[in-house]
Amino acid sequence: MRAVVIAAACFLIPHARACGPDFPNAYLAEGSVSLLSAPEGYFAAEIEKIAPRKKAAAADSGAALVIAANKAKRENELTETGVLRIELARRGYAQERIDALAGELESARAVIFAKDWASPPVFSGDMPAEFALYLNGAFAYWKGDHETADNRWKTLLALPADERRHYTVNAAYMLGRLCVPDAQGEGIPERQSMPVEAMREMLHGVKWFQQTRDAAEAGFDDISDLAQASLGWEARAHFFNGYSTEAIHLYLRQHAAGDRRGAVLSLRAVARDAFESAESEDGAKHLRQLARDEKSRRVLTLYLLARFGLFPWFDDEAGKKLDRQSRIWAGILDEAELRDVPDTDRLAWLAYQAGYFDLAAQWLKSASASSVPANWIRAKLALRSGDAARAGGLLEKVTSSPELTGGARPVAWADLGRVRMGAGKYAGALDAFLRGGHWQDCAYIAERVLVLDELVAFVDKHCPQQTGTDERQFFSVAEEREEQDEKALRNELRHLLARRLARANKPEDARAYFPEKLRQIYAAYVDDVRAGFNGERAPGERAKAFWNAAASLHENGMALLGTELAPDYSIWGGNFEWSPIAGARRDKLRREGGLGAPTADELQRVEAHAVPRKRFHYRYRAADLGWWAASLMPNDSDETARMLNTAGGWIKKRDPGEANRFYRALVIRCPNTVLGKQAAARNWFPE
Structure with a gap:
């Protein structure tokens, strides 16, 4: 059942993520290639599933006492x-x-x-x-x-x-160490760096390392946890002599015994060494032997899965080398005609990553229906065949599984969000991106795709008002918290809705969604604007109300009216003009077509929900309010001059042309004031 390898141009290329000052991922700006790519593997997390840390058996009271005694001695130093x-x-x-x-x-x-x-x-x-x-x-x-x-030490052991x-454990361990030299740096150095005689000598240490563990198990002191350390050194001896299977088994035992970091580093080194010679005849023979051993096969497969996506875009040779190694390994696994093995989901995962889609589908037939990797790859294959509905259902199983943990979780939710987006299920897509912690994608859907009534309904259902948020700076959750803090994102979505309603001139509706302190500020702002337009009030009262509204909006404009993405970029606190989603979907992805492309309905919605054209538009609104306040004030008044100078100053650097009317009014209406004279002398606003 040899699979046909897809053309190199269509090969699953690991995609780079956004970089910069804490810029999060923007999955909706990516095309079909990334959606069809296999999920990245997480080597340490997968090794944990193969060799979970062992717990002392409750029934074995003797062993438990030994473990407890040694632990107490270590803890008491x-x-x-x-x-x-x-x-x-x-x-x-x-x-x-x-x-x-x-x-x-x-x-x-x-x-x-x-x-x-x-x-x-x-x-x-x-x-x-x-x-x-x-x-x-x-x-x-x-x-x-x-x-x-x-x-x-041998004399000691004869006592x-x-x-x-x-000192029995220590002496046995050190006799083993006499045979096995220290590592040079992290992991395992290449075997070629040692003479053959020295490598053979290492095998003499095996019996001593085994005796170390036997002694510890028998109850001899092991304060330094040398029984655990002996596993790694014994594995090293086997590895240097070409016995990779034995080495892998021992490193897995070392991992289960508690030395996770050391074991993971060493397992990576063994796998890397095996694949370095994969393209030679001897190397391929060695890989075939490893493929027959369940644990070795699983470790090597996981190693390759975890390597994809690690190379920068400019390291093309490393990516090509990994491509070749993956194809060789997938072919060897296929030739092995494996049946009824526990890791067919990982084998399917690797086959898919290597481009052997038929082989992946074949292995998936015997994979568990509840396996996260299997269902994820099933979803990818369904997308390739055009069955987005089935892919969505499978991704829902993936994201709802308690086995989905760590770095894979946000990626799976992003995949589901993109599939729902293509199906026109915009609220469902928003929910998926929220659960995955992808705020930039959430903001695009909430601000540009959903109609206001849809967004209100979503927030009312999924984002209840949270307490204890008043001390926050209401700018960007990405700046203040981990993206994966789902509760924070749901609070932020309420705030986004409040600002969108405020921009749509729905102040009564908007007020309910602002955080409490902002709610009070916004209510006062609305009251001041209304008072300013109330013709039944005295001009001085109206002017004061307009000015209070202007000052409030100038100070709090981003939090009251700012857009989360373009043009204001509240997501970055207004400090950066960067969000690729809208532009990519309108232009590049629309032209490319395929699974990552926006639907016509989405583009129509984006056009209908246009955001303000000018960046920091609320500053212009604040300046207008200041203009109206000054228009109700008498000429040649120091207060009038201050209003015109201040309101014009809010926009003079960003838009001198728009600010010019404030300057002209200042010199014409208030020529005898200090500010009016200074403006006339400078032909512009006073410093």
Whole structure:
């Protein structure tokens, strides 16, 4: 069932995300290629599913006691000297003698740390043998005298069991370390960097690492958690000798034992090494062997899945190399004719990523109906076949699964939002983007696509008024909180609706959706505007009301009337003019067509819900209110001059032409005021 590889031009290219000062993703600005791309893999999260951390069995009381004792010693930071004092007290030593022997041990440790190789440790005859032997071995080890270290630690292990309770684990572990050299940097260096004899010598350490774990399990002290560490070192020995399967199994055990970071780094290194030679005959043979082992197969598959999307757009060679490796691995897995294996969903995922769509579909037949990766890939295949309705249903299963966690969650919701958008289910798309934490996409739908009644109905149903938000700066949730904070986004959507209603001159409706403090500010602003237009009031009262409204709007205009996206960009606090969605959908995506393209209905809605043309339009509105206030004031009044100078100053830098009428009124109406004279002298507003 060999799959036909799609043309290189159509290959699933990892897509770059927006970059800049905290610019979030804008999925609605992306075309069909990204929607059809396989989801990214998350290596560490997937390894956690293969090798979850083990818990001590409740029934095994002996093992539980050993684990608890070692844990308590670690948490209490019990030192070697502390252990010695406890042992000496158990043996009945007098306190004076305990103090003296503890001093000898501290002196020996100081010599080792100081690298004073001319002064080997000297211990009294009544020092417990395991302490003297272990410290003398450590001195020799760090001095570089490995033969002596080997002799001391083996002598320690030959003591009766009840005389080596504290250092059996340490001695066995260090005998293994004598055979396995330190790593150079993080992960595992290339095997080619070591002589063959040195690699073979590493295998001699395997028995000691196994003995380390046996001793810890038998109840010997393991304060430093060396049983866990021994797994990684034993794996290293196997890996350097070409036994990758054994290495992978041990690293997975290391992960389950609690060393997640070290195990994940090492598993990546083993997988990377296996694929580096994938294009050679020997390398392909090695991969075929790994494909037959369930755990190795799963790790290598996850490694490739997690590599997609990691390379920058300019690193084309790295992307092509990964492409070739994925195709080779998918082909090897196909040739293996795997049946009834637990990871067919991941195999389908890889096949899809590599462009083997028929092979992906074949593996999906045996994948679980509840598997998140399987349903996600099923959705992608449905989209490719033109069945958007089925894709939407599958993505709903994906997003509702408790197995969808971490970085995959917002991406899945974005996929569902885009599918719903293409189906004209705009409210459903808004809900998906909200749940995924994609505020820029939410803002586009709420501000430009939904009619006001639809947005009001959505907010009333999904965004209840929240308390405790009054201390916020009402600009951009993206600046203040994590995008994934869904509650914050729902609060922000209420605020967006309030501003949209206010711009639509529906003040009574708008008031209910503003946060409480802004609600009071907005209500006062509306009352002042109405008072200014009330012809039954005295001119002075009207002028004061207009001016109060002008000053309030100048100070709070973004929060009261600003658009979330263009032209005001409240999303960025007005600091940046950037939002690619509307332009991309109107031009590029419309021309490209396909799954990422907007529908005719969407474009008609966007045209019908036009936003103000001028950026910071509310400043012009504030200036107009100031103009009306000044028009009700007497000529040659210092207060009139102040109003004209201030209101014109709000727009003079951004729009000198529009501000010119304020300057002219200032010099014509108030020529004898200080401000009027200064303006006339400068031929512009006073500084």
